[in-house]
Amino acid sequence: MSEAHGKPEEGAEVPAVPGEADHSGLLPRPAHDRNVSPVIESAMSRAVLVTGAASGMGWAIAKRFAAAGDRVAILDKATAGIAEKLKEELDGTGHVVVQADLVDSDAVLKAVDSAAEQLGGLDVLVNNAGVFTLHPITEVSYEVWQQHWQSTLGPNLIGAANVTWCAVRHMKERGGRIINVSSRGAFRGEPEAPAYGASKAGLNAFGQSLALALAPHGISVSTVAPGFVRTPMAKPYLEAPGGDAIRAQSPFGRVGEPDEIAAAVFYLASDKAGWASGAVLDLNGASYLRT
Ligand SMILES: NC(=O)c1ccc[n+]([C@@H]2O[C@H](COP(=O)([O-])OP(=O)(O)OC[C@H]3O[C@@H](n4cnc5c(N)ncnc54)[C@H](O)[C@@H]3O)[C@@H](O)[C@H]2O)c1
Numbered sequence: 496m497s498e499a500h501g502k503p504e505e506g507a508e509v510p511a512v513p514g515e516a517d518h519s520g521l522l523p524r525p526a527h528d529r530n531v532s533p534v535i536e537s538a539m540s541r542a543v544l545v546t547g548a549a550s551g552m553g554w555a556i557a558k559r560f561a562a563a564g565d566r567v568a569i570l571d572k573a574t575a576g577i578a579e580k581l582k583e584e585l586d587g588t589g590h591v592v593v594q595a596d597l598v599d600s601d602a603v604l605k606a607v608d609s610a611a612e613q614l615g616g617l618d619v620l621v622n623n624a625g626v627f628t629l630h631p632i633t634e635v636s637y638e639v640w641q642q643h644w645q646s647t648l649g650p651n652l653i654g655a656a657n658v659t660w661c662a663v664r665h666m667k668e669r670g671g672r673i674i675n676v677s678s679r680g681a682f683r684g685e686p687e688a689p690a691y692g693a694s695k696a697g698l699n700a701f702g703q704s705l706a707l708a709l710a711p712h713g714i715s716v717s718t719v720a721p722g723f724v725r726t727p728m729a730k731p732y733l734e735a736p737g738g739d740a741i742r743a744q745s746p747f748g749r750v751g752e753p754d755e756i757a758a759a760v761f762y763l764a765s766d767k768a769g770w771a772s773g774a775v776l777d778l779n780g781a782s783y784l785r786t
Contacts, residue, residue, distance in 0.1 A: 540589070541565040542614035543764070544607065546597065546658055547624025549577045551726030552676065555753030556621055559761045561585040568610035570658070571624065572596040589614070597624055597654025607661035617665040619764045622655040622698070623676040627728055631687045644690045651694035656701060663709065670713025672764040675702045676756070677775065679722040683783045695720070699775050706773035715772035717763045722779030723750040745780035 543560045547553040549571035557567045566589035569577060574594040581590050591613045595606035611617045630643035659673060666673075678695040685692035699718055706716040723729050723741050733741060733750060742749050759778055762768055777785070 540587075541618040541764075542568070542611070542616050543619040543621070544568045544570060544610050544614075544617055544658075544662060545621040545623055546570045546655070547676075548621075549573050551728055552721070552724060552753045552756050553621070553623040555757040556623060556760050557581075557590075558585060559754065559757040560619070560764075561587050561590060563761070565619075566590060566614050568593055568614055570595060570606050570610060596650075597658065598649040600657050603654065603657045604661050607658060607665075611662075611665040616669060617662050618669070618671045620659065620662040620666070620671070620673045621676065621760055621764075622658060622673070623760075624654065625651045625676065625678075625694075625728075627688055627691050629687045630690065632689065643688075647688075647690035648694050648697070651691070652697045652701070655698060659701075659705065663712075663714070666714055667709070667712040671715075672768070673702070673705065673709070673714060673716040674760050674763045675699075675716070675718040676760070677702075677718045677720045679720055679777070679779045679783050681720060682785050702775070703773050710772060715763075715769045717768070717771045717773065718775040719756060719759050719763070720775055720777050720779070721751055721756050722782045724753055724756055725750050726753055745782040747780045749780070751778060751780060 541560070543557075543565045545553050545557050545560070545567060548557040548567070548569035550573070553569075553571070557569055560567050564587055566587070567585065569581065569590070569592045571577065571592075572595065574592050578592050581592060591610060593606040593610045593613075595602040597603060607617075626647060628643055628647060630640055632640070635643070655675060662673070675698050677698045678691070680688070680692040681695035681699055699720070702716050702718040709716055722745065723733070725733065729750065732738065756778055759776060763771055763774075763776070777783070
């Protein structure tokens with residue numbers, strides 16, 4: 496073994512790490528080859544699928560990848576006018592728009608396959624689409640309560656899981672990156688939107704389970720957990736009388752900008768970030784600190 500370079504010789508056995516679960520039986524690739532995606536490791540244009548990219552953070556994420564020369568598929572339920580916006584505002588060429596509501600599993604399968612076909616496979620998936628609605632437990636009827644749980648967990652958790660299943664089919668032979676957009680609310684709590692907090696906590700756990708499941712395929716899975724970000728989703732709250740109190744949650748006295756989240760997602764999709772698999776990265780301007 497050539498220890499100096501940290502790279503085992505061809506065919507050499509990988510020693511088990513003491514105290515760690517033995518996943519070696521799940522590693523079909525040679526040790527030096529695992530976790531490596533030929534496209535992620537190169538300067539080639541990557542095929543990137545971003546859900547919820549017609550608005551807010553997703554649009555900023557799409558722009559960030561396009562600016563780096565990647566080809567982006569925008570998947571959203573609201574795609575009116577997006578093809579034109581894409582041509583005018585995204586750098587580069589080869590970007591596409593696919594339409595699907597994440598709660599429609601058949602539509603998701605078709606849209607992801609269409610994106611992969613048009614982009615020539617998939618290297619990066621960003622599960623960004625999500626919804627946030629208020630349903631305080633003491634103020635809504637049982638019926639309304641159940642509606643909010645369905646309409647939140649549907650897209651935020653089950654939709655993301657379904658997109659991921661469909662995308663992994665196109666990634667498992669070539670490796671890649673999956674980045675989930677969660678929320679500070681998973682940790683801080685969402686007293687008026689408990690289904691939202693639960694959906695994002697579920698997304699964190701989902702990402703960590705998949706980090707284990709997909710490492711043998713050279714796919715790293717990580718998560719970002721933003722606090723408030725200046726997007727259409729947050730606009731009504733930031734412009735309401737409580738807006739200043741929201742900005743004061745951070746010692747910077749402001750909320751996040753979409754391109755600050757996009758920069759972190761872009762990093763997590765890079766070749767340098769493969770070892771961040773399983774991480775949940777707080778992006779909240781020190782508005783909520785956890786250890
Ligand atoms: N804005 C914030 O303060 C904030 C904070 C933390 C986390 N987040 C998360 O960031 C992500 C992006 O949020 P945003 O603020 O940019 O919101 P946004 O409302 O501006 O954009 C969300 C996008 O997702 C799409 N979408 C929603 N439901 C969908 C569905 N069922 N199928 C397909 N597309 C769907 C919408 O059409 C929209 O284009 C969400 O997951 C959100 O929960 C937002």
